[in-house]
Amino acid sequence: xxxxxxxxxxxxxxxxxxxxxxxxxxxxxxxxxxxxxxxxxxxxxxxxxxxxxxxxxxxxxxxxxxxxxxxxxxxxxxxxxxxxxxxxxxxxxxxxxxxxxxxxxxxxxxxxxxxxxxxxxxxxxxxxxxxxxxxxxxxxxxxxxxxxxxxxxxxxxxxxxxxxxxxxxxxxxxxxxxxxxxxxxxxxxxxxxxxxxxxxxxxxxxxxxxxxxxxxxxxxxxxxxxxxxxxxxxxxxxxxxxxxxxxxxxxxxxxxxxxxxxxxxxxxx
Amino acid sequence: xxxxxxxxxxxxxxxxxxxxxxxxxxxxxxxxxxxxxxxxxxxxxxxxxxxxxxxxxxxxxxxxxxxxxxxxxxxxxxxxxxxxxxxxxxxxxxxxxxxxxxxxxxxxxxxxxxxxxxxxxxxxxxxxxxxxxxxxxxxxxxxxxxxxxxxxxxxxxxxxxxxxxxxxxxxxxxxxxxxxxxxxxxxxxxxxxxxxxxxxxxxxxxxxxxxxxxxxxxxxxxxxxxxxxxxxxxxxxxxxxxxxxxxxxxxxxxxxxxxxxxxxxxxxxxxxxxxxxxxxxxxxxxxxxxx
Numbered sequence: 022x023x024x025x026x027x028x029x030x031x032x033x034x035x036x037x038x039x040x041x042x043x044x045x046x047x048x049x050x051x052x053x054x055x056x057x058x059x060x061x062x063x064x065x066x067x068x069x070x071x072x073x074x075x076x077x078x079x080x081x082x083x084x085x086x087x088x089x090x091x092x093x094x095x096x097x098x099x100x101x102x103x104x105x106x107x108x109x110x111x112x113x114x115x116x117x118x119x120x121x122x123x124x125x126x127x128x129x130x131x132x133x134x135x136x137x138x139x140x141x142x143x144x145x146x147x148x149x150x151x152x153x154x155x156x157x158x159x160x161x162x163x164x165x166x167x168x169x170x171x172x173x174x175x176x177x178x179x180x181x182x183x184x185x186x187x188x189x190x191x192x193x194x195x196x197x198x199x200x201x202x203x204x205x206x207x208x209x210x211x212x213x214x215x216x217x218x219x220x221x222x223x224x225x226x227x228x229x230x231x232x233x234x235x236x237x238x239x240x241x242x243x244x245x246x247x248x249x250x251x252x253x254x255x256x257x258x259x260x261x262x263x264x265x266x267x268x269x270x271x272x273x274x275x276x277x278x279x280x281x282x283x284x285x286x287x288x289x290x
Numbered sequence: 291x292x293x294x295x296x297x298x299x300x301x302x303x304x305x306x307x308x309x310x311x312x313x314x315x316x317x318x319x320x321x322x323x324x325x326x327x328x329x330x331x332x333x334x335x336x337x338x339x340x341x342x343x344x345x346x347x348x349x350x351x352x353x354x355x356x357x358x359x360x361x362x363x364x365x366x367x368x369x370x371x372x373x374x375x376x377x378x379x380x381x382x383x384x385x386x387x388x389x390x391x392x393x394x395x396x397x398x399x400x401x402x403x404x405x406x407x408x409x410x411x412x413x414x415x416x417x418x419x420x421x422x423x424x425x426x427x428x429x430x431x432x433x434x435x436x437x438x439x440x441x442x443x444x445x446x447x448x449x450x451x452x453x454x455x456x457x458x459x460x461x462x463x464x465x466x467x468x469x470x471x472x473x474x475x476x477x478x479x480x481x482x483x484x485x486x487x488x489x490x491x492x493x494x495x496x497x498x499x500x501x502x503x504x505x506x507x508x509x510x511x512x513x514x515x516x517x518x519x520x521x522x523x524x525x526x527x528x529x530x531x532x533x534x535x536x537x538x539x540x541x542x543x544x545x546x547x548x549x550x551x552x553x554x555x556x557x558x559x560x561x562x563x564x565x566x567x568x569x570x571x572x573x574x575x576x577x578x579x580x581x
Contacts, residue, residue: 029385033397036382040401043415043456046426050418058418100310107306119307122314130517130561132534133325136541136554140328141321160318163310214406221408224519224534228541238410238520245410245524249417257411264407277399 044261051258053251069255079256082240086220087263089151089236093158094166094215098208100159101166106200109174124164134161135228142229149231157229161222162215169214169280173207210275217267220260329552339547347552357553364532364557367450368516372508374455379462380504384496386463387470398467405460409520416453417524420444445527453521458514462507469503502576509568513561533557 025033050058054066073079101123107113108120126134134157142153177200185199201208223238230239237260244253271280329347332340351357386397404412419426420443428440443449473496481495519534526532531539533553540550 025385025388033385037400043412043419044407046418047411047415100313103306104310107303111303113303130557132517132519132537133554133558136537136551137321137325140324156317217406223410238408241410257414260408260411268406
């Protein structure tokens, strides 16, 4: 194959700079010693990270986001793992329709989901509650949990299961001791990707969150609406750090390129 | 297969998917149906929501030019964002694909990684870069001599399109990159050995083959941009409304839920029609590529 010419490399360099610049700028401004937004910034200080401590609503929102992401991803997996096993192993009528339904939260605009959930949970008396947030997040992270579990279940070596059955393993033992350990990397990656999606969601959550159940993106959004100052950049830098941690976890267990390229396929192990 | 095993293989998949199916019917399909119904309800400043069946909200959206303008703005921004991502993302994917193994996976990570970073944080980055007339972008463009006087990016459609294109770019690169993986590099060499120049190769060999990737990327980028909320809300401010931010306002500020539900329903229906329609078109046009 031919190599990239100088023009192509210049284009590539500018492209990468533009892609990284906004994220880099947020992280740089977070360390500014000034009391206002200044670019470029001189010096280095942690004052805006310390300032977060004076805003309990950001800290509270952080814990809400963390709990919501961890819990809703876990609950989503409780539903997604059996569904993924069924879709991976059986050819049955309605299989394609079910798969399409389970992936549909990817296609429906989050603003529409937010409205639908707001209407629904208000009318059943759960408006603004943490329970409502959990259920709504289970739905939006479900496709991610399902996809990675599905990839793992499709690529699994089923002779191991057959060996276990021939040795007398029954349904639950078979699942707990053989199937689950084999698909575990896919399940953990599904959890991590689902967590990131939940942790970062603004559009749907902004409709459901009430003062007490505001998540971090919602709190940041409402703050930015009023004014933009270095405080919100230091909070953003923390958010980016949490996402990066989850990304590294994802990369360790699964390989980030495979998650991003969505090509778990038959080698999902 | 014995009778019992056969029966089990009929029942087992349904038993395994039943919990998820019930969850989806209960808290996804029912709420969506309720939203469509809500759009036909009446609303008044003092009486609140009245559960009657009227076409008031739909009539208002159809006749008030404010909504036509808002939807036109929404789709204009989505179309321009899609064009921008295609024009820049497709060449980048091509360049990426020609790099050496290690550089390729490194830059793929750098370009696709932002996909998983908070949209609020990414948009905040653009707000910082744009920031007023002496923002960094303006300073840079003027010092490069691209333009003489600063142009406003904040609270303008230009700014919204640039920030949205940045948010959506990974989807386009990913989609084109996937198409490039299916491409046989020998075809390019064959064309070269037959005397084709680089321009001819790109135009006659590469372009036709990655077009399905560009188009399916375009569908994803378009539908996500048309329903985007965070970026238009932060960069566009309170004046420059798009469908998602308008629906948000109707729900959480004006409290006219039925009207907001009608806007959301219209957005959903329009997007489903556009996506399904263009998918069918692409599949017919490029049937041989998908085979």
